[in-house]
Structure formats: C-alpha cells, structure tokens
Amino acid sequence: xxxxxxxxxxxxxxxxxxxxxxxxxxxxxxxxxxxxxxxxxxxxxxxxxxxxxxxxxxxxxxxxxxxxxxxxxxxxxxxxxxxxxxxxxxxxxxxxxxxxxxxxxxxxxxxxxxxxxxxxxxxxxxxxxxxxxxxxxxxxxxxxxxxxxxxxxxxxxxxxxxxxxxxxxxxxxxxxxxxxxxxxxxxxxxxxxxxxxxxxxxxxxxxxxxxxxxxxxxxxxxxxxxxxxxxxxxxxxxxxxxxxxxxxxxxxxxxxxxxxxxxxxxxxxxxxxxxxxxxxxxxxxxxxxxxxxxxxxxxxxxxxxxxxxxxxxxxxxxxxxxxxxxxxxxxxxxxxxxxxxxxxxxxxxxxxxxxxxxxxxxxxxxxxxxxxxxxxxxxxxxxxxxxxxxxxxxxxxxxxxxxxxxxxxxxxxxxxxxxxxxxxxxxxxxxxxxxxxxxxxxxxxxxxxxxxxxxxxxxxxxxxxxxxxxxxxxxxxxxxxxxxxxxxxxxxxxxxxxxxxxxxxxxxxxxxxxxxxxxxxxxxxxxxxxxxxxxxxxxxxxxxxxxxxxxxxxxxxxxxxxxxxxxxxxxxxxxxxxxxxxxxxxxxxxxxxxxxxxxxxxxxxxxxxxxxxxxxxxxxxxxxxxxxxxxxxxxxxxxxxxxxxxxxxxxxxxxxxxxxxxxxxxxxxxxxxxxxxxxxxxxxxxxxxxxxxxxxxxxxxxxxxxxxxxxxxxxxxxxxxxxxxxxxxxxxxxxxxxxxxxxxxxxxxxxxxxxxxxxxxxxxxxxxxxxxxxxxxxxxxxxxxxxxxxxxxxxxxxxxxxxxxxxxxxxxxxxxxxxxxxxxxxxxxxxxxxxxxxxxxxxxxxxxxxxxxxxxxxxxxxxxxxxxxxxxxxxxxxxxxxxxxxxxxxxxxxxxxxxxxxx
Numbered sequence: 026x027x028x029x030x031x032x033x034x035x036x037x038x039x040x041x042x043x044x045x046x047x048x049x050x051x052x053x054x055x056x057x058x059x060x061x062x063x064x065x066x067x068x069x070x071x072x073x074x075x076x077x078x079x080x081x082x083x084x085x086x087x088x089x090x091x092x093x094x095x096x097x098x099x100x101x102x103x104x105x106x107x108x109x110x111x112x113x114x115x116x117x118x119x120x121x122x123x124x125x126x127x128x129x130x131x132x133x134x135x136x137x138x139x140x141x142x143x144x145x146x147x148x149x150x151x152x153x154x155x156x157x158x159x160x161x162x163x164x165x166x167x168x169x170x171x172x173x174x175x176x177x178x179x180x181x182x183x184x185x186x187x188x189x190x191x192x193x194x195x196x197x198x199x200x201x202x203x204x205x206x207x208x209x210x211x212x213x214x215x216x217x218x219x220x221x222x223x224x225x226x227x228x229x230x231x232x233x234x235x236x237x238x239x240x241x242x243x244x245x246x247x248x249x250x251x252x253x254x255x256x257x258x259x260x261x262x263x264x265x266x267x268x269x270x271x272x273x274x275x276x277x278x279x280x281x282x283x284x285x286x287x288x289x290x291x292x293x294x295x296x297x298x299x300x301x302x303x304x305x306x307x308x309x310x311x312x313x314x315x316x317x318x319x320x321x322x323x324x325x326x327x328x329x330x331x332x333x334x335x336x337x338x339x340x341x342x343x344x345x346x347x348x349x350x351x352x353x354x355x356x357x358x359x360x361x362x363x364x365x366x367x368x369x370x371x372x373x374x375x376x377x378x379x380x381x382x383x384x385x386x387x388x389x390x391x392x393x394x395x396x397x398x399x400x401x402x403x404x405x406x407x408x409x410x411x412x413x414x415x416x417x418x419x420x421x422x423x424x425x426x427x428x429x430x431x432x433x434x435x436x437x438x439x440x441x442x443x444x445x446x447x448x449x450x451x452x453x454x455x456x457x458x459x460x461x462x463x464x465x466x467x468x469x470x471x472x473x474x475x476x477x478x479x480x481x482x483x484x485x486x487x488x489x490x491x492x493x494x495x496x497x498x499x500x501x502x503x504x505x506x507x508x509x510x511x512x513x514x515x516x517x518x519x520x521x522x523x524x525x526x527x528x529x530x531x532x533x534x535x536x537x538x539x540x541x542x543x544x545x546x547x548x549x550x551x552x553x554x555x556x557x558x559x560x561x562x563x564x565x566x567x568x569x570x571x572x573x574x575x576x577x578x579x580x581x582x583x584x585x586x587x588x589x590x591x592x593x594x595x596x597x598x599x600x601x602x603x604x605x606x607x608x609x610x611x612x613x614x615x616x617x618x619x620x621x622x623x624x625x626x627x628x629x630x631x632x633x634x635x636x637x638x639x640x641x642x643x644x645x646x647x648x649x650x651x652x653x654x655x656x657x658x659x660x661x662x663x664x665x666x667x668x669x670x671x672x673x674x675x676x677x678x679x680x681x682x683x684x685x686x687x688x689x690x691x692x693x694x695x696x697x698x699x700x701x702x703x704x705x706x707x708x709x710x711x712x713x714x715x716x717x718x719x720x721x722x723x724x725x726x727x728x729x730x731x732x733x734x735x736x737x738x739x740x741x742x743x744x745x746x747x748x749x750x751x752x753x754x755x756x757x758x759x760x761x762x763x764x765x766x767x768x769x770x771x772x773x774x775x776x777x778x779x780x781x782x783x784x785x786x787x788x789x790x791x792x793x794x795x796x797x798x799x800x801x802x803x804x805x806x807x808x809x810x811x812x813x814x815x816x817x818x819x820x821x822x823x824x825x826x827x828x829x830x831x832x833x834x835x836x837x838x839x840x841x842x843x844x845x846x847x848x849x850x851x852x853x854x855x856x857x858x859x860x861x862x863x864x865x866x867x868x869x870x871x872x873x874x875x876x877x878x879x880x881x882x883x884x885x886x887x888x889x890x891x892x893x894x895x896x897x898x899x900x901x902x903x904x905x906x907x908x909x910x911x912x913x914x915x916x917x918x919x920x921x922x923x924x925x926x927x928x
Contacts, residue, residue: 070124097551174770188717223385230885236271236597237649239642240621246271248544253603256517258298260305261503263891269511271600275615279529280351281512281602287349287524288509288516289604291341301338308501319485320492327375329369329501335359335502337367358505360498361509365491372488372575387480394473401466404928405430407459417441419455429467431457515603524604527613533653533687534570534612535596539563541606543589543598562888563607564588568687569614572708574678576701577688578730579712580738584723585622585691589657592689593619596655614653616687619808620646621657636664643677650686658690662697672695682706699728726778822847825885831856873916874898882919887912 134534241247254266272278292298304327309320320328324327346353374380381388407422408414409432414422420433426447434442436449439456445464448457459467492499507672518524522543541561549560562584568575577585595605599613639660650656660672661677671694678700681688681898690697701707709730713722716736739748835849876882884905891905891912 030851033337035836081339107883117466126404172356176591229552229779237618237620237645238508239645240593240619241597243621243623244597244619244657245544246591246594246597249594249598252543252547253514253518256514256521257510257910259510261303261507263509263516264305265511266514269601271597271619272602273600273617274617275529275531278600278602278615282526282529282599282604283351284355284508284512285515285519285602287352288512288683290351291345291522292513292516299341300334300510300513302327303334303510304331305503306331307500307505310492310496310499310503313496319482319489322373322379322485325369325373325488326375326377329366329373331506332362332366332499332502332911335506336361336363338506355505355509358501358508360502362495362498362502365495367501368491369488372484379484383484387484391475394470394477397466397470397473401430401470403465405432405460405463408432408462414442414460424457426457426459429459430463431459434458484738494643512602519604522606524606525609526604526610527599527611529599530614532569533591534567535593535687536567536570537605537612537613538565538608540566540591540595540611542587542594543606544594545587546606556637559895564723564725565590566592566710566725566727568592568689572706574682574701574704574707575686575710575727576697576707576730577689577691577710577712577725578693578698579691580714581735583712583714584725585712586659587723589623589659589689589691593655593657614687615652617653617654618649619655619657620649621659622646623657623659634911639664647677647680650681650684652685652746656681656686656688658688661692662689662694663692667694675700678707690722701730704834828856869920870901870916873903873919876903876919884912884914885918885920886914 030260035209118674169752179589180391214584224658234473243541250269253269253371254263257263257266274676288298306328309324309328311626312318313320336359339356339361341358342349342352346356380390402423409418409421409423414432417434417438418432419435422433424433425431425432429447431447432442432444433455434457436454436456439458442458442460444458444460446456448459449455449875450457519526541563546561566588576586579636595607595611596613596616596619598605599611600615605611621638643658646658658677662674664670665673674690674697676692678690678697682704692698698709701709708728711726711729713724713726736749736752739752740746831853835853838845841849873882876893876896878893878895881890882893882905883890884907887905887907889907891907894904894906894911896903902913903916903919904911904913905919906912
C-alpha cells in the first residue's frame, strides 16, 4: 500500500510550542481556589515516553500545555471581561488543532513562553488528565520492506509529546508524521480536460450531446461496445470504449473515422502495433497530487512500460505522418519521457523491488543486513547443535517465527533454556523459544530492516516527486494512448467484420448498400456451424435525399425489426467513428439524436400494456423530433383497435413530416401503406417474401408495399388447411381485387429488381473490363513512347557520330589552298544545315524551348547531365550548373537523351 512519505532530511531539533498567557482567558470558577502546580515528569527511559509537563527543577507554575479538560461545566463557563478567544497561528495545520468533546472551541498548539503576568504557585500534582496516554509507547512502523506506512495525523498534544520524546531519547527516529509533506501543501496545477474520450480529446471538438438512452438500449449499442472492447490492447482502450458516445459534430466524426481508417491501413501493412506493456496507470499518477503517498515499485514498472510504448508509438506515427496525417497529429500528444523511464529503471528492478544500487546508503544497509542475518542464522544452528541445548529440542530444525529464529523446545523443558517464548504448537507439546543469545542479534536485524525500509521509502518518495513534476505530460500521454487504443480496437473490429469507412455528409443523405447487422453476424459465426458474414442477408436502404419517410411492411418474422435496428445501429456506429458493415461508399449524415421505439415493453410493475408502452415512447419521441433526428418506430398503430390505430399512426406521421424528421416505420396497417402514396416525401418498402418457398428472404425492397402473408405463414407452420382456406376466402371478399393486384405488382417488381441486379453485376464487370483495357492501353502507350524514345536515341547517337567523323575528315582541308578550303567549309555548312532541318533537331529545339529553371538536361559537349540555371530564349542559350561551375550552352547542345556508355 502507498504510505506517507518519510522526511527527506534528518529531523531537526523540535522547538517548544507557544504557550498561552494565563491572563488571556478566564479560569473556571471551580478551580479558582485550588493552588495550581506543575506536574512531575513521568517520562519512561525504557519506552522514551514523554509527558507534556514542565521541568522538575522549576518551582513556578507554567501555563498548561494545551486546552483545558473538556467538560460540560467548563464549556459553559463564561469568559471574563477583557478576555479574548484564542486564535490559531497562520501556519498551523489541521492536525495540530484539537477539539474538545464537550465544546466546539478549537485550541491551538501550546504557547512557546509563559506570560509575564503569570503568577507563581506552589508546585503540587494535579489530577488533570494528560493529553497523551502514559501507558502506550509511540508507535513504531513495521511495514514490509519497500512498503511505506501511513502514520496517524498528530494533534496539538501529540506533537508536543513527540518532540519531548525526541529530546528524551535522541537515538530513536521520529515517526514519519513528524515532518509530513502535507505540512506545506503545494496547490495542484489545473489540468486541461482529459482527452480519453474520443469526442473531447481533440482541441475544438465539442462534447457530444447525450443521445436518447432508451434508444441506445433498444438498438443494442452497448453490446456493440462490448464487442469493440474485446479488441482493445489494454485497460486504457477498454475504458475509452466504454466511454464512447455518438458524436454530433460532423468534423469530429470525420476525424474519428479517419483515425480508424489510417490505423486500419497501418495494421494492414504492419500486422500489429507496439502496444505491449500498456496499462492504465492514471489513478496512480493522479494520486501523486495528494502529496503524502509514494507509488509502489510494481506500479513504477507499469508506468515505465506504458511510457516506453508511448515512445515507440510516437516514433511510428512520426515516420508515417506524411501518409497518415491524423495519426501524425495523434503522435503530437505522446511525450517522450525516456529520462523518467531511465530514472525508474535505475531505482526499481525487474523483480518489482527497489534495486540494491538505487543509492549507496541502501547498498550498505542491505549488505550489513545480509551479514547480520547470516550471523544470526549461524548462531541459531550453533545453539541447536550445542550439547546443552540438543536434549531440550523437540526437533533439530531451526525455524522462523515473526521473522526471528527460534528453537523448538519440549514444553516440559522450557524452563531449562533462557529466552523468549514466541509461539506454541497446536498440541502444546512444543514451544518456540528465541534464545537469549539471539535477542541482540535479532534486534540488530530489526534495526537494519527498519533503516532499510526508511531508505526505500525515501527513494520511492523521491521517484514519486519526479513523477509529480511530470504529471501533466504523463496524463496527456496516457489520455492520448487511450485514444490510440480505442482507434486500434476500431481498426481490428473493422478488419475482422469486413467493414468499410462511412462517408459523412452534411446534406442529410443516408444511402447504404449491403448493410449487415454486426450482432447478427456474430450470432451466425458462433452458432451457425462456421457460418461467415456472407450468409447474413444484406439490405440496401436510403433516406433523406428523395424522401424523408420510409414505411416498411411485410410478413411477420420477415426482418422488419432487424431492418430498423440495422438502420439505427449503423448510424450510431458511424457517428462514433467506427467503420460500418456495408459496401464501401456508404453515405451517412450526422444526426443530433436517434429516437427509437422498438419491441414490446409491456410491464406489470408499471401497469403498462403493449399499447401504453408504445404511446409512452411516442410522447418522448415526438417531443424531441426535428429535422436532424432519425426516428425509428416499430409496429406503429399496433396494440389497439385497427381503425383507431390507423388514425393515430396517420396523425403521428403527419406530425413527423411537418417536423421534417427522418423517419422509418414498420406496420401491418393498410392505411399507412396508402399514406406513402399520398405524400411526395414518403416511400413504401417491403421485406421480401418468397411465395414459392413461403419463406422470407430478408431483403428490403424500396418502392413497393408488402403483404403480411399471415395465412401462408400459418399454413406453413401447420395450421389446418380448412382454416387457412376459409381465411383466404374471407380476405378475398373484404379486399377484392386489391390483393391480387398487389401480388402481381410485387412479382413484376421482383422481376425488375432481378434485372436491375443483373444489370448492376454486368455494369460492374464492364467497369472491371474497362479498367483492364485502360490499363493495357496505358501500358501500350508507355511502351510506344519508350520505343520511340529509344529510336530517337539511336538516331541522335548515329547523327552525332556522323557529324564527328565529317568534322574529323574536313579538318585537314582547312589548311588547303583557298578553293579547296572554301569548298570544304561550304560542304560542312550544308551538312550542318541539313542536320538542323532534320525532324529530330526540330524536336530537340522544341524540347529546349520548353525547359524551365531547375530542369535537368544532358549536355552533349560536356557529356553530363546538368541542372538548368537560367534560360535565354531570344538567344537560344541557357546556363547549366555542373558541379560548382556555371556553363553557357546552346539549345542545340542539350537533349533529353543520355548516350550509352562506350558509344
């Protein structure tokens, strides 16, 4: 356990506390006639137990060291005129203030000197009780090695008693409470809000408005968080996941989704992150602000491992900052605290104990302690083997009792050996005696152990102070690690469930293809005989662009409620920064609230029927609904008379339409199906039912109302055909031709939907083929360009060789007679003009004119690649940099072609 820190320096000589003047307050009337004397000292030399009395040599009465004895009579005695209430010194601590049990008056510590007006009285013992108990020694801490102990807070009298004890027994150290660090408290530095929550960690991100708790419960958001917490690396991430809430700020949602996406990319390329050893040590770090508890050595090891993990993550994020900017920004919140880790490593060993070499004094103490233990053990075995003691032994083994070596002596012979009985056997036949020869050695060991504990406490306290000095950077690092671990869990969750990042928009458009409910996927994986996510029937849905109201109808057990939960849960996941189990490109708006009434919540305790529970939820939902809310209503209008339920449901839909709330409802009521036909911003949808197999397909079909198919389902479940036949006849009489038309329309729609799906597949295949063709075309063009460049290179090199040979052949003719020299120069100029008029030369000139500063070219005359420094297009000259030299060359001297070596 953490304990009160020991004093950092030797305890100074205590000074005498202040004393009150005898004239500063009125005396109780009953004591006014009794002569007052000073008490004789009753200090015990053996226990060093002090009393708060004046020295025996003084015959004059000194004022009492502390408050008067508490009694109802003295508490009610009025003060005399001119007396004043005692006041506390400005530097007094709460532990120095003492309250009387019968009075609320607080008394300060004792005055330092008697008042000049004090009247000497004859010395005589009084019956007044001392503030300290004379029968109990000052407690001596006996905490295990490395474990500080918290001592009691001293009162005014006990502080004086402790000081007296120090003067009486100067060799005995004071308890750790004599100089508590709490005596000079340091006010804590205000810390900015924790960034553990993904929604409040980034500067500028507003805290999310609380979503409707009932809706979060019925949409099973907590179950998804429980799944997500299983992917966290440590308790830091688990705590952040449990604190996760849907956000309502689009920028914050985009940033959280981007963090998840970038961490997923990093996991895909690296496999794992360097998160080993991370632990949530924030409680221990925050506890250092109390100023009186040292951190335990194993906790220091956890802190060191966590800070080293933060260092590795910071380096990784800095390395990937260009490609993953959001992770780079996260790395800015991770501080490099390696010097603190080195300090912990130099103090605490890997075994969780303070190292021997943590300080020179500790090394000496432990060396002396080991030697003393060896001497004591050897002495114990020597005594057990001595002829005078061996006959007394019940067993020849030397054992330990309370950390001291003892001998097992026969009970009837215990008087034959001098020592201290420390224990007895269960039968009483054996007593465990510490021989007198071992007592002094054991006392020496105890003293060394006590000194060792004090030194360990000092080292741990100094290390705790070092942590306190870095408290804010450490807490910021831990909060950022919590965010990183939370995003790490989201990324692993996304990979495991084949999810995709949502695209956040502010237009209120919701469009998702092939959405799957994650809890349904998990159920099938666990209980479906190795079923995969592909066996969950995906659904397509949209809302908010062409219509704001979606009326879903269909058979019982057809998937209507699962559809509602999928729509709501995926919206919550997207606004929490998670990926969603759907095809890439899913578009999500940011709702300020998601309001859901799903399931039968009848309650006997609350006297709620099915209808009453629905109405209660409707009242709550209608009071919160507005343009930026998503409303999900299951079985609207159910649980009461169908006609009244239809009228009530129609009125509810009218109200939600007026508020422009984005609404999805499920129902079996025909009037609500017709509602979607009468309103432009409403659309029908059906959960598909296969008429041939009489089983639902769980696909959501937009634009078509569905049938309940109750009779067909009842017949499939075993209801007698005679009953189902009569039911069909009754339905046909009441509905007439409408049911047949709807069935025919549904068949036509199904055929159209199949054709559309086939067209979608063909279009996807065509897009894939087009991509392949475009890639092949680009490759062919690149190959053609390379071939053309290679041909131009060959031609250019050939021309340069021809020009070089001609120049070499014409050089001797320059010294020939004038007709021949002129003819040679004319031939050379004609050939050069032909070279300049060649297509390759024109292309090279075009290339040179299109150059820019800092481009690289190959200079033919220099035979090297150079950087362009400046261009003069009028003179068709340019300056190039070759090493540290600047050379001016002509346009005709540069090319993009580097000649092959050796040619």
